[in-house]
Every structure is written in C-alpha cells, then in structure tokens.
Amino acid sequence: MNKFKLDISKAINEKVLVGYQNKVSKIHQDIIKGQGQGSDFLGWLNWPNDYDKAEVNKMVEVANKLLNKGVTIMVVIGIGGSYLGARAGNEMINGIFDRAENGMEILYAGNSISPTYLNQLEKYLKGKSWAINVVSKSGTTTEPAIAFTVLKAALETSFKDANERIVVTTDASKGTLIEVAHQEKYPAFVIPDNIGGRFSVLTPVGMFPLICSGADYKAIFSGAQDALTKNLANDDLTTNEAYRYATTRFHLFKNNDKYSNEFLVTYEPQMAMFGEWWKQLFAESEGKEHTGLLTSSATFSTDLHSLGQFIQEGSRCFFETVITVATPEKDIIIPKTEGDINKINYLTKFSMQEINQKAFNGVIDAHVSGGVKNIHIEIGKMDSYHFGYLVYFFELACAMSAYLLEVNPFNQPGVEVYKTNMFKLLGKKGY
Numbered sequence: 061m062n063k064f065k066l067d068i069s070k071a072i073n074e075k076v077l078v079g080y081q082n083k084v085s086k087i088h089q090d091i092i093k094g095q096g097q098g099s100d101f102l103g104w105l106n107w108p109n110d111y112d113k114a115e116v117n118k119m120v121e122v123a124n125k126l127l128n129k130g131v132t133i134m135v136v137i138g139i140g141g142s143y144l145g146a147r148a149g150n151e152m153i154n155g156i157f158d159r160a161e162n163g164m165e166i167l168y169a170g171n172s173i174s175p176t177y178l179n180q181l182e183k184y185l186k187g188k189s190w191a192i193n194v195v196s197k198s199g200t201t202t203e204p205a206i207a208f209t210v211l212k213a214a215l216e217t218s219f220k221d222a223n224e225r226i227v228v229t230t231d232a233s234k235g236t237l238i239e240v241a242h243q244e245k246y247p248a249f250v251i252p253d254n255i256g257g258r259f260s261v262l263t264p265v266g267m268f269p270l271i272c273s274g275a276d277y278k279a280i281f282s283g284a285q286d287a288l289t290k291n292l293a294n295d296d297l298t299t300n301e302a303y304r305y306a307t308t309r310f311h312l313f314k315n316n317d318k319y320s321n322e323f324l325v326t327y328e329p330q331m332a333m334f335g336e337w338w339k340q341l342f343a344e345s346e347g348k349e350h351t352g353l354l355t356s357s358a359t360f361s362t363d364l365h366s367l368g369q370f371i372q373e374g375s376r377c378f379f380e381t382v383i384t385v386a387t388p389e390k391d392i393i394i395p396k397t398e399g400d401i402n403k404i405n406y407l408t409k410f411s412m413q414e415i416n417q418k419a420f421n422g423v424i425d426a427h428v429s430g431g432v433k434n435i436h437i438e439i440g441k442m443d444s445y446h447f448g449y450l451v452y453f454f455e456l457a458c459a460m461s462a463y464l465l466e467v468n469p470f471n472q473p474g475v476e477v478y479k480t481n482m483f484k485l486l487g488k489k490g491y
C-alpha cells in the first residue's frame with residue numbers, strides 16, 4: 061500500500077508554522093523560477109518527469125547483457141553523492157541479505173582509502189562472476205580512482221572479456237573517465253551537468269546500480285513523480301509536506317539555540333544506509349557559513365541500548381525525525397514456549413511488527429516527555445515506490461531548508477578544501 065504521512069504536531073504549533081508562509085512562498089518562487097543561489101544545479105527538480113527515458117532503456121539493456129553473461133556481482137565504485145544513494149536504495153528495497161531474483165548482488169568500493177577493505181573485497185570476488193560500475197562526476201576523485209585502477213587490473217586478470225564488464229557513469233564531456241570510456245568502448249551513462257552528487261540518486265548514478273540490483277525502476281520514478289506532484293504544485297504550508305518538514309526543522313534550529321542537531325531515526329536496519337544518504341544531503345547542503353543543523357542517524361531499538369540514556373536525559377541539543385514503516389515484508393508470529401522458559405509467552409499475542417509499533421509509541425512518549433521534539437514520517441513499505449518518494453521529498457525539503465538558512469544548497473566549498481589539501485600532500489601536478 062502506498063502511503064506517506066507526516067506528523068509535526070509534536071515539534072511545532074500549527075499557528076507558528078503558518079507564520080512562515082510568506083517567507084516560504086517567496087523561496088518557492090525562487091526555486092521554481094530558478095532564481096535562488098546555485099540555481100544552475102536545479103536539474104533534479106523536474107527530473108522524475110524529465111529524465112531521459114532512452115537512457116533508462118539503455119541501462120536496462122546493459123544490465124540484462126551482464127546478467128545474461130552470468131554476472132552475479134556488480135561492484136559500484138564511487139564516494140559521497142556518487143555512492144550513498146545507490147546503497148541506500150539497494151538496502152531499503154532489497155534488504156541486507158536478499159537480492160532480487162533477477163538481480164545482481166551489489167558491492168561497493170572507492171568509498172574509503174582502506175587497503176584492508178579493498179583486499180578483502182578482492183578476496184570475496186575470487187572465483188565469482190563480477191563487473192564494475194565506476195561512478196564519478198568529476199572523474200578525478202582520488203578514492204574511486206584508486207579503487208577503479210586496482211579492481212580493473214583484477215578484473216582483467218580474471219576475465220578475458222573484462223572490457224565488457226565495465227560500465228562508466230560520469231560527466232558527458234569533462235574529466236578523465238569519459239575519455240577512458242570512449243577509448244575502451246565501455247558503455248557510459250551521463251550525470252547531468254545541472255545535478256550535483258547528493259541530488260543525483262535518480263540519475264544513472266543511483267539508477268544503474270538499482271536496475272542491476274533488480275529494483276523496480278519504474279516504481280522508483282513513480283514514487284518520485286508522486287512526491288513532485290504533491291509538493292511542487294503549491295507552496296501552501298498547511299498541505300505541502302516537504303515545506304512543512306523543512307520549516308519545522310528551520311524553526312527548531314533558529315528559534316531555539318538548543319536544537320543544533322537532527323537525528324533521523326528508523327526502526328528498520330535495512331534503512332540505516334538511507335540515514336547515511338540523508339545525512340549527506342542535509343549536512344553538505346546546509347553546513348556552510350557557520351550555520352546548519354548537524355545531521356545524525358540512528359536505528360531503534362538497536363541504538364536505544366547505546367544512545368537511549370543520552371536521548372532521554374542528556375544534553376537537549378537535538379530533535380528527532382522518525383521514519384516508521386506500516387507494513388513489513390513479512391511479519392513474524394512469536395511461538396509459545398512450553399513452560400515459558402524465556403518468560404516472553406505474554407508477548408505471543410502480538411506479532412513482531414506490533415511489538416515494534418508498541419516500541420515506537422512507548423519511545424515517542426518517553427522522548428517527548430523528556431523534552432525531545434519529534435517529527436514523524438510514516439511510509440507504507442520499504443519498496444521501490446517509497447524509496448523514490450522519500451528521495452524526492454527530502455531533496456525538495458532540503459532545498460527549501462537551505463534557502464531558509466540563506467545558504468546555497470547546491471555547492472560544497474568545504475569538501476573541496478580537503479580534496480585540494482590531499483592533492484597537495486600527495487604531490488599532484490598543479491596543486
């Protein structure tokens with residue numbers, strides 16, 4: 061069942077919220093007319109409707125060709141915005157252990173500089189049929205460049221048809237990767253110029269790995285289209301959920317110095333990587349000019365056994381945004397044990413989903429009574445549709461949120477500082 065429900069009643073008073081209407085309306089006009097800071101990077105705004113259908117067909121064709129060849133593992137090489145979306149989607153949709161019947165296992169590389177990780181990955185790949193999708197908009201990022209060089213050599217050692225097992229996702233004309241793709245005749249997919257890394261999940265950056273994973277790409281776009289239709293058509297703060305969320309978090313941050321952190325909480329381990337994607341989206345978009353909320357994420361009830369004490373009684377410096385899922389893939393009925401040896405027979409009248417729901421209700425009451433403001437999002441299922449919906453919802457909310465803070469949502473000057481320093485230390489030409 062498709063469902064998306066936002067509840068901000070435990071975080072802000074409705075009258076206070078609508079007090080921001082004029083401000084939000086003005087920013088909304090700037091967004092849709094492309095007049096705000098960084099508006100060269102608004103390609104994602106209408107992307108769920110405008111995406112290149114022929115390119116998506118080509119992605120399906122390339123994935124099928126690899127599957128027909130017997131490829132069972134796709135190693136996605138990328139970092140930051142060129143990695144997190146694919147992994148968030150793959151885990152949310154396919155789960156942590158599972159892979160779709162008609163899909164590949166997706167593994168990741170180039171998201172660190174750890175030789176140990178790369179060695180272990182190579183060991184795991186030995187004897188298996190694998191391929192590479194290297195993803196880099198600039199084509200110059202050090203981490204993926206190293207991993208690509210190492211894994212390409214390993215692929216060439218293992219397979220005669222190595223050249224047919226490499227797929228490139230990069231800029232249409234800039235950077236070294238596109239040159240390599242042309243030279244070696246690798247299939248290449250384009251990251252549009254006007255879409256930055258963290259807003260690129262629905263482009264080939266996320267979509268090719270997700271298609272390889274067997275995710276329902278049509279449903280992903282359909283979820284994103286619904287989020288676009290519902291949230292971009294009008295700016296009314298009584299109905300526009302993306303703007304309601306953005307304004308609430310802005311209000312908590314700006315009007316109450318205490319709330320300098322936002323926790324994205326889920327009750328589903330397979331959404332932990334979604335939290336990682338969300339963290340980057342907001343932190344890299346807002347964390348500049350010495351402002352912005354620090355984004356953190358947690359999985360409950362797991363983290364209640366580590367962070368629970370702090371959340372209940374520690375420094376009141378954060379609020380929570382909790383995502384719950386109405387319907388699990390498959391519920392579990394707890395079996396009664398003879399003699400009640402585990403002392404949990406009283407629970408057998410509930411399914412595990414019902415217990416998870418009770419945990420959520422109990423936790424929310426406890427945290428709210430402990431002074432933690434709470435925003436709640438409920439989605440129907442962890443599937444392709446809801447992944448697409450959430451991605452677009454948060455992207456639009458993020459643009460509004462950064463503009464409320466009066467920063468450019470689409471640049472990342474701070475990330476460049478570290479990259480430049482590293483190039484200098486490593487003696488790269490020109491640095």
Ligand code: PA5
Nearest residue numbers: 140141142196197198201257258
């Ligand atoms: O969001 C961003 O811009 C960054 O996280 C980049 O995606 C990341 O640095 C990787 O860059 P590239 O795709 O150019 O390799």
